Amino acid sequence: MDVLKILSRGAKKTSSSQAFEFKPAPRVQDPQLYHDKGVKRKRDDQDVQFGRAHAEDEDPSLDFFASREPKQSKLTAQPAVIEGPSKDIPKTEPSFLDDDEVRQVLRSHRLKFTLLSHHEDRKAKITKSKKKKKDAPTVKPKDAKKILFPQPLVSFTQLRAAWKLSPRLEDNLADQGYRIPTEVQLGSLPVLIRPEKAISTTAAAELGIEPEDGIHFLAVAPTGSGKTLAFLIPVINDVLRRRAEITKDRVLETIIVVPTRELAEQITNEGRKLTKNTGVKIVMMKRGMRLPAEGRMESEDNEESNSESEDSNDSSDGSDLDANEQVKEATPTRADILVTTPLLLGNFLKSRTLPTVRSLILDEGDVLLEQRFLEQTLQIWSACVNPSLRLRCFSATMGAHIEELISNQLSKRDRDNRVIPLVRLVVGLKDTAVPSIGHKLVYCATEQGKLFALRQILHPQSSSASVPDMSLPILVFTQTIERATALHNELKFDFPVEAGGPSRIAALHSSLSDSARSDIVRRFRSGEIWALVTTDLLMRGLDFRGVSGVVNYDVPTSAAAYVHRVGRTGRAGRPGIACTFYTNDDVPYLKSIANVISQSEKQAGKTDDGGVPKWLLESLPKISKEEKKKLKQRGIESRRGNANKITTKSAWERRKENNRREAIARSKKRKLEGPNDDTQDQESADEEWGGLDD
Numbered sequence: 133m134d135v136l137k138i139l140s141r142g143a144k145k146t147s148s149s150q151a152f153e154f155k156p157a158p159r160v161q162d163p164q165l166y167h168d169k170g171v172k173r174k175r176d177d178q179d180v181q182f183g184r185a186h187a188e189d190e191d192p193s194l195d196f197f198a199s200r201e202p203k204q205s206k207l208t209a210q211p212a213v214i215e216g217p218s219k220d221i222p223k224t225e226p227s228f229l230d231d232d233e234v235r236q237v238l239r240s241h242r243l244k245f246t247l248l249s250h251h252e253d254r255k256a257k258i259t260k261s262k263k264k265k266k267d268a269p270t271v272k273p274k275d276a277k278k279i280l281f282p283q284p285l286v287s288f289t290q291l292r293a294a295w296k297l298s299p300r301l302e303d304n305l306a307d308q309g310y311r312i313p314t315e316v317q318l319g320s321l322p323v324l325i326r327p328e329k330a331i332s333t334t335a336a337a338e339l340g341i342e343p344e345d346g347i348h349f350l351a352v353a354p355t356g357s358g359k360t361l362a363f364l365i366p367v368i369n370d371v372l373r374r375r376a377e378i379t380k381d382r383v384l385e386t387i388i389v390v391p392t393r394e395l396a397e398q399i400t401n402e403g404r405k406l407t408k409n410t411g412v413k414i415v416m417m418k419r420g421m422r423l424p425a426e427g428r429m430e431s432e433d434n435e436e437s438n439s440e441s442e443d444s445n446d447s448s449d450g451s452d453l454d455a456n457e458q459v460k461e462a463t464p465t466r467a468d469i470l471v472t473t474p475l476l477l478g479n480f481l482k483s484r485t486l487p488t489v490r491s492l493i494l495d496e497g498d499v500l501l502e503q504r505f506l507e508q509t510l511q512i513w514s515a516c517v518n519p520s521l522r523l524r525c526f527s528a529t530m531g532a533h534i535e536e537l538i539s540n541q542l543s544k545r546d547r548d549n550r551v552i553p554l555v556r557l558v559v560g561l562k563d564t565a566v567p568s569i570g571h572k573l574v575y576c577a578t579e580q581g582k583l584f585a586l587r588q589i590l591h592p593q594s595s596s597a598s599v600p601d602m603s604l605p606i607l608v609f610t611q612t613i614e615r616a617t618a619l620h621n622e623l624k625f626d627f628p629v630e631a632g633g634p635s636r637i638a639a640l641h642s643s644l645s646d647s648a649r650s651d652i653v654r655r656f657r658s659g660e661i662w663a664l665v666t667t668d669l670l671m672r673g674l675d676f677r678g679v680s681g682v683v684n685y686d687v688p689t690s691a692a693a694y695v696h697r698v699g700r701t702g703r704a705g706r707p708g709i710a711c712t713f714y715t716n717d718d719v720p721y722l723k724s725i726a727n728v729i730s731q732s733e734k735q736a737g738k739t740d741d742g743g744v745p746k747w748l749l750e751s752l753p754k755i756s757k758e759e760k761k762k763l764k765q766r767g768i769e770s771r772r773g774n775a776n777k778i779t780t781k782s783a784w785e786r787r788k789e790n791n792r793r794e795a796i797a798r799s800k801k802r803k804l805e806g807p808n809d810d811t812q813d814q815e816s817a818d819e820e821w822g823g824l825d826d
């Protein structure tokens with residue numbers, strides 16, 4: 133095994149030590165996915181190129197974020213008094229785009245807004261139940277959907293002047309290097325910050341909605357397209373606005389629910405960067421944490437006894453107290469925004485309510501409303517009893533049944549209240565992979581063939597391999613914890629000592645403790661770990677900026693799982709590669725994955741066969757709905773449990789084998805090189821490193 137070959141896949145040697153580290157990838161300048169042509173403002177003096185070109189054309193020193201004064205040269209200033217949270221808010225308000233311009237911008241960025249009118253659906257149901265005859269007139273939910281054309285965010289430069297964004301929040305965005313809004317931000321931010329301005333009064337009247345009361349919102353946008361900012365910015369701004377206008381007290385105003393602890397940690401960290409110096413407190417829910425909730429359980433025993441999912445196996449967060457003691461002794465945590473997994477908050481709540489919460493965000497909302505999390509998610513939703521509660525649901529995939537479930541839940545809640553419109557935004561083609569990813573399906577005759585193919589990716593020594601050329605770091609997905617552990621054990625001695633040895637590869641899954649999980653995520657983010665073997669635990673939401681490739685060692689068990697897994701690469705407009713191994717066992721279940729790949733490539737404008745040859749797509753068998761459901765719940769049967777281990781060798785045997793292999797390689801190298809010359813060695817090594825771009 134040649135260490136230089138491994139290193140040339142992406143690592144750079146640090147000057148200070150013999151260790152090789154990756155540098156975290158810098159933030160991309162242009163994170164937008166779609167740049168369809170033909171969008172220009174009609175007025176010559178206002179040729180704002182809708183976010184992108186606007187920021188590109190400008191001298192960086194003249195950037196909006198550099199100054200608190202809005203630039204009026206690009207937008208027509210009309211006298212209008214803006215009541216805002218800050219004295220710094222300008223006294224003029226820029227004009228908005230006219231109807232044609234709005235439509236052009238939305239079209240060019242492939243944004244589609246639909247009013248999912250749950251009151252219409254309700255009417256339809258009432259009609260149906262009253263007249264059960266076949267010929268009874270019914271309104272299908274589909275007919276009730278209406279297209280909306282709200283104002284988009286022309287550029288980040290508009291946030292403060294037109295949409296009343298807090299200047300401090302704006303500064304924090306600038307400090308984080310955000311310059312151009314992504315599509316989902318372009319579409320969501322106006323309707324979430326000021327829906328009454330974003331949706332014109334004429335459109336609102338035509339559709340029979342009153343956006344001044346706010347909206348419920350559902351966004352379906354590709355992985356890595358910046359959904360986190362799209363929901364964080366409005367809620368942080370809401371807190372600041374309330375502080376300025378109503379009360380300075382800290383009240384729990386927003387709950388963000390996510391499926392995993394890793395994602396909760398990531399969002400809390402992002403939130404903290406955006407809330408710096410604002411006084412807004414964003415907190416991650418921990419075991420034993422108390423919240424200012426109303427109502428008490430009949431019994432507060434067994435607070436944590438219900439744990440069944442991945443949260444259940446984990447130790448508590450660094451405390452010696454057991455969970456019950458913590459619950460009794462802790463004083464309520466004061467926070468404006470809480471980030472939690474459904475289980476942690478559900479366990480605390482029982483029958484308590486959270487009357488102050490006005491925004492409930494379901495990030496990865498589709499999975500939160502599926503069987504595994506449904507009960508706890510609905511429990512949290514019903515605990516948010518404030519009549520002003522607004523729901524915001526985000527994901528890269530959203531089945532029609534989930535939309536219907538949301539709509540039905542809202543109908544139930546709204547029965548005694550005013551009906552709040554549910555607006556859906558879809559960016560690009562729904563339920564497809566992000567267009568910046570290249571896909572490859574690789575057939576392996578046996579399980580051992582998969583191991584061989586993965587080794588070809590990690591240590592590219594043969595040109596005959598059918599695997600794509602992938603740079604490190606990579607994520608490798610397996611079907612079960614047992615398989616992730618076995619694969620990690622199999623590969624951990626593959627990395628030569630000169631390259632960092634076994635520490636370069638790790639396995640992350642839900643059987644590990646909280647602290648072990650956090651440590652692995654931290655080391656993978658910092659570039660210490662180059663190959664991370666994991667399960668579907670990590671498939672949603674996690675943002676590792678530098679990941680250049682994803683390997684589906686085991687085929688994902690649904691099309692949505694494929695979209696999310698491969699979405700760990702190709703983020704924010706960066707390129708990425710997704711390689712999926714399949715064996716004969718997978719063939720019956722491959723069709724939906726092959727379809728997603730084909731749709732995604734079409735969307736990306738690729739005309740060749742790409743990842744899925746046409747003959748394969750056409751010849752793959754279809755499976756029934758029941759089989760699909762079973763596959764999603766259980767995976768491929770032959771890979772469950774310990775039945776089909778990745779390898780049969782013990783760790784000791786592998787280490788011995790590996791040491792032998794390395795010793796032979798070193799001896800061969802010495803023979804070839806002749807007398808030792810360190811300087812020459814170093815020079816030739818430097819030449820061979822391709823290295824990551826700084």
Ligand SMILES: Nc1ncnc2c1ncn2[C@@H]1O[C@H](COP(=O)(O)OP(=O)(O)OP(=O)(O)O)[C@@H](O)[C@H]1O
Pocket residue numbers: 159160161163309310311312313314317353354355356357358359360361527528672673674675677699703704
């Ligand atoms: N306007 C922007 N300009 C540059 N980078 C951005 C911008 N918005 C977000 N990003 C970056 O894009 C990356 C992906 O963002 P984020 O994690 O919010 O994606 P996502 O849509 O939530 O993805 P997923 O569906 O996988 O959860 C992050 O590194 C984030 O910092």
